[in-house]
Amino acid sequence: MVTSLFSQFDSPWLFNLPLAALALLIPWKMFVSSHNGWSGTRSSSLTDWAFQSLASQVWQPMSIWRGGRWVVLFASLMLMLMTLNLVGLFPYTFTPTTQLSMNLGLAIPLWLGTVIYGFRNHPTVALAHLCPEGAPAPLTPMLVLVETLSIFMRPLALGLRLTANLTAGHLLMHLISSAVLTLTSISSLLGGTVLILLVLLTLLEMAVALIQGYVFAILVTLYLDENL
Template sequence: MMLSFFDQFMSPTYLGIPLIALALSLPWILYPKPTPRWLNNRLITLQGWFINRFTQQIFQPLNLKGHKWAALFASLMLFLITLNMLGLLPYTFTPTTQLSLNMAFAVPLWLATVIIGMRNQPTHALGHLLPEGTPTLLIPILIIIETISLFIRPLALAVRLTANLTAGHLLIQLIATAAFVLLPLMTTVAILTAVLLFLLTLLEIAVAMIQAYVFVLLLSLYLQENV
């Protein structure tokens, strides 16, 4: 019996083995690998079309130096979408509801973009800390504010993904519990609640895909500032 609604976000273990390891390995098992044949089947063709469209959409505003990140960002996008979507199935666990995991994704990638900017164009990278034409008295304050906003970026990335998925899962569980409780008492209200639950599930599917896209899109914007 679940003691709290938040118990669903605890990392489960079975026989002492953390199931988050299994959840993280599932995306790489589920997707088909390209074959050396000239003609692919429908699934591989659709998968390739999606990756190509996503890559063109993300890297269109970036210059050629940033295109080296295309494979990494496309893989991250597919990985996050799969984790978010699999977490909507019954009796499953969503690893991306863990802030520690999202920070593990956000911090290294954000730090890599900052290091690239400091190495290739340090003047331009440091110029973001102080807008042009700033009054002399405001220079120390603005530098502190811009530095804080720079270092808070990975936290914002991770918290945005965690909060949206956690809120959606909690709302689904609350409405589902209300539907089961109201079924013997007020059948009509329970049916309306079930319809609301179905619509909320559709919304959560959209949120799962959009949040993965937003995560990678913001990383591409950070990369665009530093290449």
């Protein structure tokens, strides 16, 4: 039972090639397109509006004159994660963001880039974050150790948060859908009631998919803002 339950998170392979890499191309195929004409199409206008809305959300935690160069990167990251999370809710699809290896592969380079950027451009400010102002001198070594550990735990927290939330939602949907099939054969009324619960859970998971992509990108933005 455990094997069949968690087998939905196994990365599918075809001709010895991982299809998870193909799934990563979905946002690029959906949103990156060229068009002829002055104003473009309705879909391109909708895409531009969505990207501008995400960019405005990314811009809020950062200073306007210092963080402008990073807005496109983090808005694109947010759009990619939201798209992958939502597409993974459809039948016969695969969600790459349920893989801890992929999430850590995104979190570690982004986090490390913010740390390197801070120590390169503002080393004094970066080191000052390790010890709060006005801390007692005997507690300084312990505070520095705790702050250092908390900084190194950030990429792990980013990856685990995204993986755990999506995995838990997919498992719950799988269990309830199995219960619908079982209960329908016993009682149509009971099966219909659980089916309504499944529909509501699916809507909740769609919201979670969007929120988790938003939280991931915003947290990286906040880490960068500390080092700007």
